[in-house]
Amino acid sequence: MKILHTADLHLGKKLFNVDRLEEQYAVMDEIIEIAARERVDLALVAGDIFDTALPSAAAESLFYESMVKLGRICTVVVIAGNHDDPVRLSAAKDMAMYCNIVIACGQEITYSAKNITAGKGYVKTAINNETAVINILPYPSDARMGEVIDENTTYTDRVKRKLYEGASGFRNDTVNINISHLFCVGGVKEGDEREIELGGARLIPIDAFPKAHYTALGHIHKPQTISKSNNIFYSGSIMPYAFDETIEKSIIVADINIKGIQDFRRVPLTRYRPLIKLAADNVIQAQELLEEHSEKWALLELKIDKGLTDSDNKLLKAFPNLLRLQLVLPKAQRVLIKDKEQKTDRQIFSEYYKSIYQNEPKEELVKLFLEIMENGL
Numbered sequence: 300m301k302i303l304h305t306a307d308l309h310l311g312k313k314l315f316n317v318d319r320l321e322e323q324y325a326v327m328d329e330i331i332e333i334a335a336r337e338r339v340d341l342a343l344v345a346g347d348i349f350d351t352a353l354p355s356a357a358a359e360s361l362f363y364e365s366m367v368k369l370g371r372i373c374t375v376v377v378i379a380g381n382h383d384d385p386v387r388l389s390a391a392k393d394m395a396m397y398c399n400i401v402i403a404c405g406q407e408i409t410y411s412a413k414n415i416t417a418g419k420g421y422v423k424t425a426i427n428n429e430t431a432v433i434n435i436l437p438y439p440s441d442a443r444m445g446e447v448i449d450e451n452t453t454y455t456d457r458v459k460r461k462l463y464e465g466a467s468g469f470r471n472d473t474v475n476i477n478i479s480h481l482f483c484v485g486g487v488k489e490g491d492e493r494e495i496e497l498g499g500a501r502l503i504p505i506d507a508f509p510k511a512h513y514t515a516l517g518h519i520h521k522p523q524t525i526s527k528s529n530n531i532f533y534s535g536s537i538m539p540y541a542f543d544e545t546i547e548k549s550i551i552v553a554d555i556n557i558k559g560i561q562d563f564r565r566v567p568l569t570r571y572r573p574l575i576k577l578a579a580d581n582v583i584q585a586q587e588l589l590e591e592h593s594e595k596w597a598l599l600e601l602k603i604d605k606g607l608t609d610s611d612n613k614l615l616k617a618f619p620n621l622l623r624l625q626l627v628l629p630k631a632q633r634v635l636i637k638d639k640e641q642k643t644d645r646q647i648f649s650e651y652y653k654s655i656y657q658n659e660p661k662e663e664l665v666k667l668f669l670e671i672m673e674n675g676l
Contacts, residue, residue, distance in 0.1 A: 306517025311358030345517030346380025346480030420465030
């Protein structure tokens with residue numbers, strides 16, 4: 300059977316308040332076209348469907364439209380990530396199952412539609428004269444796992460127990476697949492993964508995963524292989540969502556059977572607008588760089604000796620691809636003011652201001668400073 304693995308869609312996410320829904324529509328269409336061209340049998344979507352717990356109506360429409368189209372091509376399994384509201388995401392699960400789509404936000408799965416049946420923490424489906432068993436663990440926070448926490452167990456212990464519960468449906472004659480949304484030991488974070496796993500306490504080791512023919516993970520935006528021998532993979536996000544995300548985005552397409560992975564490919568995604576960091580030493584160079592990279596969303600670091608003039612600021616802001624302008628000013632030299640004890644606050648402030656800006660401060664600025672000093676604000 301042929302599987303498609305993707306994750307971290309973050310539908311509705313904005314970048315510096317710029318709406319990228321049009322790009323997301325294009326990329327989701329591209330994924331659907333790849334699924335049709337490759338004749339995919341099973342699509343795995345490993346969490347973070349939306350960027351927030353309360354996605355926009357437009358983001359939800361994109362998700363439902365895309366999943367229905369994908370469900371006409373293959374069986375689809377979608378799980379909740381940490382950014383998703385499990386209740387909201389699973390609201391349409393009863394209708395979705397009639398479109399060949401499983402939406403799983405908890406381990407209590409009660410699907411029984413078409414060729415899909417369910418057990419505790421897993422679903423089973425017949426594909427091309429083979430049976431696939433998908434062990435499902437949506438984002439496993441303690442609250443979402445719904446367990447009374449035993450002080451004698453660790454978070455890893457609790458996640459491992461849930462993973463093995465879902466693997467109870469695995470058989471020697473079935474194609475066995477794990478899908479989850481978590482941080483695995485060995486994963487390299489990139490860009491916009493905002494959750495911090497303090498002290499590594501939430502990192503799940505490789506040996507916590509039941510032996511499977513394929514393990515599909517989400518949560519890390521950088522595409523990577525965690526363990527080739529254990530068949531554990533992150534697909535990465537479908538688009539770059541931060542300027543630190545520099546690696547080409549892709550989805551995974553793999554042929555698997557009960558003997559293991561027969562073919563594995565990362566298929567590039569191309570319909571998003573790339574992100575780029577630019578650095579310029581002056582406004583003219585900045586203009587040239589923005590024009591050269593007009594097809595990319597840009598973050599520009601501009602080195603200047605003094606503040607940016609209004610005309611230069613308007614000139615740069617006129618570039619539609621400029622999302623963020625960061626000014627890099629020279630490091631201020633330490634200012635030594637002689638005989639401070641014999642000078643008033645007004646004199647000290649005026650001397651300091653003049654040493655930095657080479658002119659006297661305006662009277663209203665001096666008054667504001669003296670007011671702050673007097674009131675201790």
